[in-house]
């Protein structure tokens with residue numbers, strides 16, 4: 171690497187999950203202003219802090235390859251997020267069938283029914299843990315059902331995917347070890363599911379569709395099926411939940427905004443716009459990685475061929491060059507082209523599904539548990555991960571109400 175006029179900040183640690191757990195917006199702002207293309211010597215990785223630079227990289231997939239994505243210095247994996255076009259596109263077209271706008275739109279009644287079931291389980295108690303009782307189950311149930319996994323396996327799926335994400339930090343070798351064990355357990359489990367789907371007539375679930383799909387006369391091998399379904403499971407169940415929790419947290423600490431959402435909860439367009447601000451505010455995926463395919467200059471820094479880059483989404487989404495008052499939580503923000511779902515060829519495949527889950531969940535929460543508060547003395551431990559971050563627990567109280575079924 172060639173570094174010119176590069177001020178450093180003692181707290182930056184691009185691969186340490188503890189750094190991200192504290193959501194260090196002050197440091198990220200300092201980096202945007204003083205070293206927007208930041209080289210972290212500890213892990214030999216560049217961080218891209220400004221919105222326009224993140225966008226430029228997302229648009230230029232010839233210079234910035236996803237081959238080793240999603241983690242810096244990671245090994246290439248047989249999943250779409252770790253591929254470049256045209257191979258990536260072929261793979262994405264296969265999986266995309268389950269996520270067309272129409273298929274997603276048709277899910278609204280089902281999503282509402284699941285939200286109500288989830289709220290029914292806790293509403294009479296007057297208290298619960300928001301993360302585990304409300305936020306985590308919705309995306310897990312939806313993605314588990316779409317993949318066609320039996321419901322009795324959902325608890326295992328949740329533990330495995332949680333452990334895999336908890337392992338994305340360099341600061342905790344025990345968590346890395348647990349993540350490996352979870353990966354092995356998921357692999358063994360998924361091999362059995364794949365064997366079952368292969369021997370049966372094609373079904374409507376995604377695992378079955380992928381098992382029977384042919385590309386250029388070839389079918390996906392076991393390893394590709396395992397990795398692709400793991401990507402969808404983790405993409406589905408580890409992200410949306412944090413926007414539900416982080417969004418609720420933001421609403422609790424901005425009572426005026428919460429009142430506006432409450433007053434407009436039956437106005438579809440209002441809630442749709444509000445959800446975009448929740449996504450910008452929380453930005454649960456902290457970065458995605460790319461590798462430079464040739465030497466390239468950016469903001470006076472020379473990134474050399476093969477070097478690793480992380481696109482720092484939470485920083486881009488608070489960039490004052492793009493957003494007026496980026497640190498103001500404003501559900502009525504007029505222009506909000508945030509990068510929480512990335513951009514370009516790898517733009518999140520599940521974005522429409524996540525948006526719909528968030529819209530319906532917040533409508534139901536406003537309707538049925540309108541006075542949620544943090545439990546007195548509640549602690550909010552944030553998960554240490556250099557990839558996907560959010561609270562591990564959020565005890566809440568509310569006025570008990572009757573279940574609907």
Ligand code: HEM
Nearest residue numbers: 250251405406409410458511512513516517518519520524
């Ligand atoms: C709020 C929730 C979510 C957020 C914030 C999120 C964010 C992201 C981001 C940042 C990327 C990478 C984009 C890039 O590199 O440019 C991505 C890719 C992806 N996401 Fe999501 N995601 C969410 C929900 C979901 C859901 C529900 C699914 C379920 C299917 C999903 C599946 C995927 C897949 C398969 C990719 C890889 C796409 C590709 O490589 O072409 N995500 N997501």
